[in-house]
Amino acid sequence: MLTRCLMMRQIARALAFIAFAGIVAMFFVPIVWMISTALKPLDRVFALPIEWVPADPRWDNFVTAWNRFTFGRYFVNSLVVTISVTGIHCVLAAFAGYGFAKYRFFGNRLLFLAILSTMMLPIEVVIVPTFLIVRDLGWLNTYQGLVVPVIADAFGVFLMRQFMLRIPDALIEAARIDGAHEVKIFFRIVLPLSWAPAVTLAVFMWRETWDAFVWPFVIITQNDLRTLPLGIARFQEEFVTTYNEVMAVAVIGMIPLALMFLFFQRAFVQGIALSGLKE
Numbered sequence: 667m668l669t670r671c672l673m674m675r676q677i678a679r680a681l682a683f684i685a686f687a688g689i690v691a692m693f694f695v696p697i698v699w700m701i702s703t704a705l706k707p708l709d710r711v712f713a714l715p716i717e718w719v720p721a722d723p724r725w726d727n728f729v730t731a732w733n734r735f736t737f738g739r740y741f742v743n744s745l746v747v748t749i750s751v752t753g754i755h756c757v758l759a760a761f762a763g764y765g766f767a768k769y770r771f772f773g774n775r776l777l778f779l780a781i782l783s784t785m786m787l788p789i790e791v792v793i794v795p796t797f798l799i800v801r802d803l804g805w806l807n808t809y810q811g812l813v814v815p816v817i818a819d820a821f822g823v824f825l826m827r828q829f830m831l832r833i834p835d836a837l838i839e840a841a842r843i844d845g846a847h848e849v850k851i852f853f854r855i856v857l858p859l860s861w862a863p864a865v866t867l868a869v870f871m872w873r874e875t876w877d878a879f880v881w882p883f884v885i886i887t888q889n890d891l892r893t894l895p896l897g898i899a900r901f902q903e904e905f906v907t908t909y910n911e912v913m914a915v916a917v918i919g920m921i922p923l924a925l926m927f928l929f930f931q932r933a934f935v936q937g938i939a940l941s942g943l944k945e
Contacts, residue, residue, distance in 0.1 A: 697920075704728065704914040711909045724910070728918065731901075731911035737918075739890055740897035745922075747812045747882075747893060748875040754817040755871050756864055762818075763826025764856055768838060778827070785820045789880060797884055807888045816881065822867050829863040830856065865930050872926050876919075894919050 698718065703711055705723040732738070766778050796815050805811035833856060841851045857864070879895045886892055892900070898919065902912050 700913050700920075701917055703910055704917050706910050708908055708910050727910050727914040731908075731914040732918065734911065735897060735901050736889070737894070737897055737901075737915060740892050740894045741919075743891060744876060744894040744919075746809060748872055750809070750813045751817055751875045752868050752871045754813070755819075755822055756868050758818050759822030759826045759867060760857060760860065760864060761852070762823045763828075763830050764852060766823065766827045767830035767833075768835065768856075778823075781820045781823055783820075785824075793880070793884060796881075800885060806885050807891055809891070811885050812882055812891075812893070816875065816878070822871070825863055825867050826860065829860055833859055869926060869930055873923055876923055 699716075702716075702718050702720060704727055705720045705725065706717065706727075707722075707724055710717060710720070762781075766774060800806060800811045800815060803811075805814070837855065838851055841855055846854070877895060878893070879899070882893045882896055883899075886896065894915075898912065898915055901915065
């Protein structure tokens with residue numbers, strides 16, 4: 667009986683592993699196809715059967731595609747915008763999360779729920795009024811127009827608050843008794859303890875900002891201020907679409923995000939695990 671139970675458990679684990687491997691493969695297939703397409707000549711892109719590993723990889727596709735447009739400028743623009751948005755967003759979210767987690771004031775919970783309710787608003791609802799405000803400020807075709815409207819949202823506040831609820835109040839009170847002011851408590855005690863959710867938020871914001879298309883497309887018309895997604899879209903629209911070169915640029919654009927996750931994956935997973943749905 668015991669042997670049969672062990673066999674059933676091993677079979678269940680094997681089936682679970684096979685199912686998990688299948689799901690992982692489904693996520694990796696588009697990435698593998700993109701890299702494979704980037705290494706093919708144009709006449710072999712849609713050839714059947716699919717050639718997953720090109721017999722004669724064309725590494726020069728990357729150089730040709732990169733030099734065909736001003737992708738270097740687009741890449742720098744994306745870096746400037748993404749670093750600015752990610753850094754400012756994490757700081758603001760940490761401040762707001764700390765305030766909601768550790769301060770008691772009238773309307774605390776109501777205000778927090780009001781902030782969370784903005785997560786239900788689709789971008790189509792806010793894009794027109796946001797555009798009008800940015801236009802009236804004279805921020806069209808500027809870096810501040812790309813950065814300022816997206817430096818704060820409800821998700822970051824929620825993530826940081828949920829983790830900071832776990833920080834013992836006694837630790838903060840002890841610092842106050844020792845004479846530390848609130849800013850010092852935040853930067854010397856609370857923020858170092860919150861590095862895991864901060865890194866998690868940074869990875870989320872980096873991905874969201876790096877891949878952003880709609881908002882930059884609305885306010886940017888000058889070529890030298892386009893971000894990488896806008897540059898790829900414009901490149902695809904010019905003349906005949908060279909899909910292998912489009913995929914080559916897309917692979918290059920994927921590298922910063924992949925490196926970001928690889929370097930911080932441990933902190934990312936830990937931040938997701940620690941920032942539970944505690945109330």
